[in-house]
Amino acid sequence: MKSPVVEVCNVQKVYGKKGGNQFKALNDVSFSMQEGEFVGIMGPSGSGKTTLLNVISTLDQVTSGEIKIDNVDITDMGQDELSDFRSQKLGFIFQDFNLLENMTIAENIALPLYLQGTPAKNVDAKVMTVAKRLGIEELLQKYPAEISGGQKQRSAAARALVHEPTVILGDEPTGALDSKNATSLLETMKDLNDRQNVSIMMVTHDAYSASYCQRIIFIQDGKLHKEIHRSSTRELFYKEILDVLAQLGTKNA
Amino acid sequence: MLLKLSLAGMKGKLKDYFVLLSGLVMTISVFYMFQTLSWNTEFIKSNAMIRNIQLVFIVGSVLLSVVTIMYMLYTNTFLLSLRQKEFGMYMMLGAKKKSIKKIMFVETMVIGAASLVIGITVGIGLAFIVGYLLAGQLNITLEGYQSFYLPAVLATFVFFIVVFLFTALINHIKLSRVQVLQLIYSDVHPDEMPIQKKKNSWLILLGLITLCLGYVSLIFMEQLREIGLFAAPTFTTLGTYLLFIGYLPVIVRRIQANKRWTTKGVTSFTFAQLNFRIQGLTKILATVAMLIALGAGAISAGLAFKNSASQMAEMMNVYDVVIKNPNAEEKAILKSVHFTEENQYRFKEDADYTYYLRDDLDNQRPLLLLSDGKKPKFKRVTEALPKGKISLREVKNPEVGQQLSDEWARALWNLQTNYREIKQTIVLDAETYHKIQGQEMLMYIGKSDKFMDYLHEWQEIDMLVLEKEPNLTADDLTSKYSFYNMYSSFTSGTMFMGLFLGIAFLAMMASCLMFKIVSGASKDTSRYQMLRKIGVRRSQLSTSVYKELFIIFLFPAIIGLTHVLIGMNMFSFIILNPYYRIWVPIIIFLIIYSLYYVITVKLYKQIVLPKE
Ligand SMILES: Nc1ncnc2c1ncn2[C@@H]1O[C@H](COP(=O)(O)OP(=O)(O)OP(=O)(O)O)[C@@H](O)[C@H]1O
Numbered sequence: 001m002k003s004p005v006v007e008v009c010n011v012q013k014v015y016g017k018k019g020g021n022q023f024k025a026l027n028d029v030s031f032s033m034q035e036g037e038f039v040g041i042m043g044p045s046g047s048g049k050t051t052l053l054n055v056i057s058t059l060d061q062v063t064s065g066e067i068k069i070d071n072v073d074i075t076d077m078g079q080d081e082l083s084d085f086r087s088q089k090l091g092f093i094f095q096d097f098n099l100l101e102n103m104t105i106a107e108n109i110a111l112p113l114y115l116q117g118t119p120a121k122n123v124d125a126k127v128m129t130v131a132k133r134l135g136i137e138e139l140l141q142k143y144p145a146e147i148s149g150g151q152k153q154r155s156a157a158a159r160a161l162v163h164e165p166t167v168i169l170g171d172e173p174t175g176a177l178d179s180k181n182a183t184s185l186l187e188t189m190k191d192l193n194d195r196q197n198v199s200i201m202m203v204t205h206d207a208y209s210a211s212y213c214q215r216i217i218f219i220q221d222g223k224l225h226k227e228i229h230r231s232s233t234r235e236l237f238y239k240e241i242l243d244v245l246a247q248l249g250t251k252n253a
Numbered sequence: 254m255l256l257k258l259s260l261a262g263m264k265g266k267l268k269d270y271f272v273l274l275s276g277l278v279m280t281i282s283v284f285y286m287f288q289t290l291s292w293n294t295e296f297i298k299s300n301a302m303i304r305n306i307q308l309v310f311i312v313g314s315v316l317l318s319v320v321t322i323m324y325m326l327y328t329n330t331f332l333l334s335l336r337q338k339e340f341g342m343y344m345m346l347g348a349k350k351k352s353i354k355k356i357m358f359v360e361t362m363v364i365g366a367a368s369l370v371i372g373i374t375v376g377i378g379l380a381f382i383v384g385y386l387l388a389g390q391l392n393i394t395l396e397g398y399q400s401f402y403l404p405a406v407l408a409t410f411v412f413f414i415v416v417f418l419f420t421a422l423i424n425h426i427k428l429s430r431v432q433v434l435q436l437i438y439s440d441v442h443p444d445e446m447p448i449q450k451k452k453n454s455w456l457i458l459l460g461l462i463t464l465c466l467g468y469v470s471l472i473f474m475e476q477l478r479e480i481g482l483f484a485a486p487t488f489t490t491l492g493t494y495l496l497f498i499g500y501l502p503v504i505v506r507r508i509q510a511n512k513r514w515t516t517k518g519v520t521s522f523t524f525a526q527l528n529f530r531i532q533g534l535t536k537i538l539a540t541v542a543m544l545i546a547l548g549a550g551a552i553s554a555g556l557a558f559k560n561s562a563s564q565m566a567e568m569m570n571v572y573d574v575v576i577k578n579p580n581a582e583e584k585a586i587l588k589s590v591h592f593t594e595e596n597q598y599r600f601k602e603d604a605d606y607t608y609y610l611r612d613d614l615d616n617q618r619p620l621l622l623l624s625d626g627k628k629p630k631f632k633r634v635t636e637a638l639p640k641g642k643i644s645l646r647e648v649k650n651p652e653v654g655q656q657l658s659d660e661w662a663r664a665l666w667n668l669q670t671n672y673r674e675i676k677q678t679i680v681l682d683a684e685t686y687h688k689i690q691g692q693e694m695l696m697y698i699g700k701s702d703k704f705m706d707y708l709h710e711w712q713e714i715d716m717l718v719l720e721k722e723p724n725l726t727a728d729d730l731t732s733k734y735s736f737y738n739m740y741s742s743f744t745s746g747t748m749f750m751g752l753f754l755g756i757a758f759l760a761m762m763a764s765c766l767m768f769k770i771v772s773g774a775s776k777d778t779s780r781y782q783m784l785r786k787i788g789v790r791r792s793q794l795s796t797s798v799y800k801e802l803f804i805i806f807l808f809p810a811i812i813g814l815t816h817v818l819i820g821m822n823m824f825s826f827i828i829l830n831p832y833y834r835i836w837v838p839i840i841i842f843l844i845i846y847s848l849y850y851v852i853t854v855k856l857y858k859q860i861v862l863p864k865e
């Protein structure tokens with residue numbers, strides 16, 4: 001039986017101070033994500049996707065509502081608890097790679113393990129395993145400045161995976177990649193999802209990237225707009241996504 | 254048009270320009286402070302105890318210039334880094350390289366001129382305040398010292414105009430060589446890559462050799478004389494730079510390679526960060542080490558001169574006070590002093606002779622000074638006094654006289670209070686003594702546990718003596734205090750220079766290091782943000798910053814203090830013991846330096862770890 005890994009209940013996020021210039025970026029959003037799901041979040045620019053991902057990833061706090069990850073309510077945790085939670089339960093892949101350019105790829109990937117206090121002798125093996133899985137084992141001793149964008153993104157994915165987090169969160173992970181590299185990363189993510197049952201939530205603009213997901217949540221103006229499930233082939237799903245986007249577009253216009 | 258754009262660009266980085274400007278102002282003002290003394294030859298000649306003081310200042314000027322140029326080169330790189338991305342964008346949009354270069358040149362010169370004017374003004378202010386405070390603290394009057402000194406203003410002006418032109422030229426060349434893309438992506442590669450396995454051995458070897466040469470010249474300064482005065486700073490400076498450039502990255506890499514230390518939690522990041530930036534830090538850290546050496550050295554030298562006055566006094570007299578017939582007032586003062594030894598000797602005197610009672614001398618044998626030229630040592634008089642009945646007629650006969658033993662002759666000589674009334678002393682047995690006409694008097698001598706603790710008391714006693722005997726002047730007194738006073742008036746000028754320069758150098762050091770760390774901080778911000786995102790606690794990051802900066806602060810402190818410890822040898826020909834209480838200035842320095850470390854950490858943290 002599958003259990004929800006992420007539960008979002010009536011979440012509101014208001015930017016700006018009370019009495020000042022307030023802006024409701026998320027308005028009563030609720031949904032849940034099951035273990036082993038690959039969920040996409042789509043919507044027009046400024047609709048609140050990044051905001052949603054940020055509150056789920058504990059980087060930002062909700063104004064009201066509740067978010068549970070792995071049955072733990074993250075909305076009332078202290079800063080240190082949140083840090084520990086992030087380092088243990090979450091893996092991140094950001095649009096702009098966010099590797100530390102002062103560390104080698106191996107050191108970058110190993111960082112989450114060090115943070116958890118994994119003994120040094122186990123670290124190398126784990127790094128190697130995940131690097132092999134992502135096909136970057138040749139790059140381990142290089143610095144981020146010495147590798148390509150696609151390789152960087154795969155390294156970032158390796159870092160997000162190495163400590164076997166409950167959920168991997170990505171904000172436009174393919175945003176800075178060309179189609180070949182994007183496809184390769186998406187295939188990897190899908191593979192991880194299929195075989196290792198890793199739960200993934202990804203924000204994306206791009207219908208092609210989104211078509212790799214099993215389910216897509218559309219948001220608009222901070223509200224849940226629609227949800228679609230993939231039922232058959234990826235190509236059909238891709239068309240379906242385009243349809244919804246077209247709808248959103250005409251509504252906007 | 255482009256000029257307007259670039260002015261707008263400057264506005265966006267006001268904070269960085271503020272850092273840049275304050276760095277420049279600090280350098281210029283310190284340079285100026287140094288020049289106020291350096292060019293005021295009359296003042297330094299009449300106030301210094303060092304014969305070659307002029308040379309010391311010339312060498313100091315050269316050293317300071319080297320350090321200043323290093324610092325300026327660094328600030329200049331910073332200036333360029335502030336602008337290059339923007340310039341790259343203009344060029345991509347079609348601006349000509351020529352006009353970009355022109356803007357950069359104008360900007361360098363405008364910033365230079367502004368900082369020069371502010372810097373000299375601040376320098377004059379600082380020179381005045383430091384001079385005033387020091388003179389007040391040291392209780393000295395500074396005749397001929399001028400905080401606003403025209404030659405110094407001119408020297409500072411000329412020097413910095415040349416330096417600014419030079420840096421503008423460097424920018425010009427750099428911009429000529431650089432590609433548009435390099436400019437645009439300049440902040441993607443904020444630091445140089447850590448060197449992989451480049452052989453630095455020859456650098457290290459050369460550094461070690463030159464440093465050794467420098468140290469040897471410091472230690473044998475007395476024999477090498479003028480050669481040493483040039484060789485010591487040249488080799489020491491060169492060696493310091495070479496060692497920092499060659500060896501520091503190797504050390505850091507070694508530490509990083511030690512997996513046991515560097516894989517716990519966020520330390521892996523700390524050391525990676527350190528390893529990564531150390532390459533760009535070596536020169537600035539060498540500069541800091543030199544400034545620490547100069548600053549702490551100058552202060553130590555100043556204090557050593559101050560200490561030398563008390564040591565000299567200790568070498569002159571055993572007893573802190575020698576009073577003839579202490580009166581009530583004097584007795585009251587004596588009571589407030591904790592003496593380890595007090596003796597009183599009865600005596601009588603006439604126009605030519607002083608007659609001491611033998612029994613008193615025998616019962617309270619005084620101490621004598623045995624000097625090895627370094628430390629005062631004491632010995633109690635053990636030799637015998639003239640025995641039996643002493644014939645007055647015989648001892649007054651110039652042909653025969655009284656044959657006192659060597660020790661006793663010296664001991665009795667020490668019982669004088671002034672140079673004026675030196676009489677021949679005669680030791681008499683009780684019977685003969687009592688027959689002498691005249692009033693019986695008392696010679697009081699006392700030795701306290703700490704001469705320096707009772708300076709005020711000694712001074713009062715000397716004043717009372719002068720009141721009692723109006724025909725004496727202060728110069729006639731032979732008291733330990735009067736000697737101390739005379740000697741410290743010689744040394745105070747030298748001490749003033751030492752402390753003044755020490756403060757200036759340390760201020761420059763602080764500004765240098767602070768500048769380097771704060772100016773690099775905004776580039777590090779994204780890394781710390783990233784770490785926050787993937788779940789590193791704030792407290793862990795804070796610890797990481799403390800650790801990283803600690804190591805950065807540690808190296809120059811170690812090297813700088815080693816320089817001081819060895820360099821103090823230099824003064825051994827003029828100060829009795831230059832190492833006397835050397836820990837005092839060193840501890841003072843360490844306290845200031847630690848405080849400064851904490852402040853830098855706080856500043857850095859404020860930039861890279863903003864409040865949540
Ligand atoms: N820190 C902030 N302060 C105030 N308003 C903000 C802040 N961050 C985002 N917003 C606003 O909230 C809304 C949602 O922003 P968000 O970044 O979530 O959009 P997005 O869906 O990720 O857009 P895009 O697809 O362009 O990345 C936007 O209108 C934005 O202007």
Ligand SMILES: [Mg+2]
Pocket residue numbers: 049050051
């Ligand atoms: Mg976004």
